[in-house]
Amino acid sequence: NAGVTQTPKFQVLKTGQSMTLQCAQDMNHEYMSWYRQDPGMGLRLIHYSVGAGITDQGEVPNGYNVSRSTTEDFPLRLLSAAPSQTSVYFCASSFGGNNQPQHFGDGTRLSIL
Amino acid sequence: EDKVVQSPLSLVVHEGDTVTLNCSYEVTNFRSLLWYKQEKKAPTFLFMLTSSGIEKKSGRLSSILDKKELFSILNITATQTGDSAIYLCAVADYGQNFVFGPGTRLSVLP
Numbered sequence: 001n002a003g004v005t006q007t008p009k010f011q012v013l014k015t016g017q018s019m020t021l022q023c024a025q026d027m028n029h030e031y032m033s034w035y036r037q038d039p040g041m042g043l044r045l046i047h048y049s050v051g052a053g054i055t056d057q058g059e060v061p062n063g064y065n066v067s068r069s070t071t072e073d074f075p076l077r078l079l080s081a082a083p084s085q086t087s088v089y090f091c092a093s094s095f096g097g098n099n100q101p102q103h104f105g106d107g108t109r110l111s112i113l
Numbered sequence: 114e115d116k117v118v119q120s121p122l123s124l125v126v127h128e129g130d131t132v133t134l135n136c137s138y139e140v141t142n143f144r145s146l147l148w149y150k151q152e153k154k155a156p157t158f159l160f161m162l163t164s165s166g167i168e169k170k171s172g173r174l175s176s177i178l179d180k181k182e183l184f185s186i187l188n189i190t191a192t193q194t195g196d197s198a199i200y201l202c203a204v205a206d207y208g209q210n211f212v213f214g215p216g217t218r219l220s221v222l223p
Contacts, residue, residue, distance in 0.1 A: 004155075033211070040122075042117075042201060042213040042214050042216050045213075048209060050209055056209065058210060058211075090155065090156075098205040098209045098211055099144055099145055100161075101147060101158035102158070103158075104155035104156050107155065
């Protein structure tokens with residue numbers, strides 16, 4: 001069982017570069033979400049999606065874009081990387097919205113120089 | 114602004130001790146409260162609580178929710194070194210949002 005797969009696991013970028021963090025799940029989950037985790041701050045919701053074609057902003061959406069063209073995939077795009085976006089990024093999914101436990105990927109550790 | 118607070122932020126105990134982790138929240142349109150355990154990588158689900166006063170139990174772990182006082186506790190009895198982790202509390206609202214607390218880092222010494 002693959003569950004939630006995130007790629008890459010590690011990435012170093014220069015300020016101003018753009019990149020896409022990939023997230024795929026094979027559980028046919030409707031709800032998918034992206035978080036960033038910074039020391040002492042827990043997980044903060046960036047964007048979420050309740051189904052293909054539907055996305056919405058979470059607590060910290062600035063500087064990030066998402067799209068949901070299929071049920072399986074939910075990529076996160078950094079438009080112009082900034083040092084403040086250095087963080088660990090987690091993708092999660094659940095069946096039936098946010099009232100079900102989420103399954104998390106293993107995370108992407110991103111450093112912006 | 115929605116907020117989830119956890120205490121203590123860090124805790125060091127010895128094997129066999131019992132610990133209580135606290136989570137309080139101020140979230141509009143509360144739907145449910147969830148506890149996760151995070152070791153090295155991905156958080157893993159422990160409990161989801163929606164009703165006050167009903168204890169959820171799994172082995173040495175248990176949790177309960179008080180919706181009147183807006184808090185939850187997670188108890189771990191007879192702690193083991195494998196319980197060392199960050200314990201995260203999250204609240205889901207009816208707007209499809211999740212709000213996480215900062216986590217409690219538990220270290221269990223042999």
